[in-house]
Amino acid sequence: MPSLEEELFPSTPGKFKDRNRHFHRCFASTSTMFLWALFLIALTASYLCFQSFMDSGNRYFTATWGGHHWEKNVINSAQIHRSHGGMSVLVTGAAGFVGSHVSLALKKRGDGVVGIDNFNNYYDPSLKKARKNLLNQNSIFIVDGDINDSKLLVKLFDIARFTHVMHLAAQAGVRYAMENPGSYIHSNIAGLVTLLEVCKNSNPQPAIVWASSSSVYGLNEKVPFSESDRTDQPASLYAATKKAGEEITHTYNHIYGLSITGLRFFTVYGPWGRPDMAYFSFTRNILQGKPITVYRGKNRVDLARDFTYIDDVVKGCIGSLDTSGKSTGSGGKKRGPAPYRIFNLGNTSPVTVPMMVAMLEKHLKVKAKKNFVVMPGNGDVPFTHANISSARKEFGYKPTTDLQTGLKKFVKWYLSYYGYDQGKL
Numbered sequence: 505m506p507s508l509e510e511e512l513f514p515s516t517p518g519k520f521k522d523r524n525r526h527f528h529r530c531f532a533s534t535s536t537m538f539l540w541a542l543f544l545i546a547l548t549a550s551y552l553c554f555q556s557f558m559d560s561g562n563r564y565f566t567a568t569w570g571g572h573h574w575e576k577n578v579i580n581s582a583q584i585h586r587s588h589g590g591m592s593v594l595v596t597g598a599a600g601f602v603g604s605h606v607s608l609a610l611k612k613r614g615d616g617v618v619g620i621d622n623f624n625n626y627y628d629p630s631l632k633k634a635r636k637n638l639l640n641q642n643s644i645f646i647v648d649g650d651i652n653d654s655k656l657l658v659k660l661f662d663i664a665r666f667t668h669v670m671h672l673a674a675q676a677g678v679r680y681a682m683e684n685p686g687s688y689i690h691s692n693i694a695g696l697v698t699l700l701e702v703c704k705n706s707n708p709q710p711a712i713v714w715a716s717s718s719s720v721y722g723l724n725e726k727v728p729f730s731e732s733d734r735t736d737q738p739a740s741l742y743a744a745t746k747k748a749g750e751e752i753t754h755t756y757n758h759i760y761g762l763s764i765t766g767l768r769f770f771t772v773y774g775p776w777g778r779p780d781m782a783y784f785s786f787t788r789n790i791l792q793g794k795p796i797t798v799y800r801g802k803n804r805v806d807l808a809r810d811f812t813y814i815d816d817v818v819k820g821c822i823g824s825l826d827t828s829g830k831s832t833g834s835g836g837k838k839r840g841p842a843p844y845r846i847f848n849l850g851n852t853s854p855v856t857v858p859m860m861v862a863m864l865e866k867h868l869k870v871k872a873k874k875n876f877v878v879m880p881g882n883g884d885v886p887f888t889h890a891n892i893s894s895a896r897k898e899f900g901y902k903p904t905t906d907l908q909t910g911l912k913k914f915v916k917w918y919l920s921y922y923g924y925d926q927g928k929l
């Protein structure tokens with residue numbers, strides 16, 4: 505039987521044959537080696553590509569979790585400490601602005617709370633760490649992890665059997681979506697679906713309350729915005745992902761019987777807020793003597809927002825949790841219809857951006873250096889204004905803090921947190 509070498513390099517007769525054969529043999533072994541080398545290089549390259557693909561997919565999962573001590577922390581933190589109607593809540597985005605406030609309020613009334621947060625660097629992670637420390641001091645354990653990590657979520661549900669999920673983890677910010685669109689898909693779409701998959705499979709299924717956004721009203725002109733208004737003309741990718749979230753949660757409610765409540769937040773502000781938001785970054789710039797950019801709409805019309813104070817939003821979140829009703833499915837199967845609700849959580853009294861700046865100037869006792877520019881086409885909407893009658897009817901939602909009062913509290917916190925030394929702010 506001819507060898508492979510012979511098949512590849514068939515011999516010719518004669519004396520020359522041997523030399524030729526020898527030459528061929530040498531050539532054959534060199535070229536085989538060459539082919540093997542090529543093969544190995546290709547193999548190594550594909551492995552490295554695969555590794556870097558996995559790394560990019562897992563870059564949010566760098567945190568370590570698990571082990572006896574970790575599980576004990578989760579169990580203790582999830583423990584309910586009140587006799588009637590207590591709930592055990594998984595709060596996603598717990599080191600975030602709204603997440604940290606809601607976690608503290610739940611814990612304060614005796615509910616079990618376990619937080620999860622990926623501590624990403626969209627804005628200064630040291631502020632998130634400081635919020636985490638505050639929560640830890642109040643016996644709330646925060647898992648350092650990403651909602652796309654389904655193994656972690658399954659583990660958490662295995663050991664803590666949450667009755668509710670307060671889902672606040674998201675890529676926030678309207679204008680940043682133009683810089684980093686992928687982060688919105690990662691957190692607001694993929695992360696949401698991962699979480700819903702785990703919730704729908706868990707037994708019992710939790711009820712879910714989650715953060716949508718006033719931005720879903722997009723370019724609507726009819727005011728105030730009501731939940732039944734159209735939401736099919738988003739102005740930013742951020743808004744589009746929140747709108748998609750409303751549709752995605754609807755399918756999980758419809759197919760699997762998950763109880764779902766979506767909350768459309770209206771420009772939430774207050775102590776421990778988000779540094780990327782205008783009221784926060786304006787405060788920093790005003791104190792540092794730096795100019796601020798104030799956007800204006802067409803024909804120099806001022807932009808306006810239905811700024812909503814954090815304590816009012818927290819009441820709305822807790823009211824939603826308390827009235828969420830039960831999910832009806834178990835083990836991935838629906839047993840009957842479950843609630844699907846959407847509520848506006850706004851303040852019902854929009855304030856223009858220049859008026860907001862004037863309030864900051866008053867509280868900071870410093871004049872702002874204002875640059876007025878035409879609103880760039882980067883996802884912003886000219887105004888927001890909430891109709892809150894649905895939330896009022898369903899759970900007595902009634903905002904009580906006007907912007908003047910709320911900004912005063914914010915400035916007080918800002919100065920105590922960052923200090924009065926303007927050089928360090």
Ligand SMILES: O=C(O)[C@H]1O[C@H](OP(=O)(O)OP(=O)(O)OC[C@H]2O[C@@H](n3ccc(=O)[nH]c3=O)[C@H](O)[C@@H]2O)[C@H](O)[C@@H](O)[C@@H]1O
Nearest residue numbers: 676677678717718719769770771781782797798799807884
């Ligand atoms: O209500 C909401 O759904 C949204 O509220 C805020 O979005 P936005 O209202 O745009 O809040 P800011 O970024 O703080 O802007 C407030 C106002 O200040 C204006 N602005 C912002 C930045 C700036 O440099 N100058 C300026 O005039 C904006 O155009 C806007 O009218 C949050 O950032 C979103 O995450 C949230 O979903």
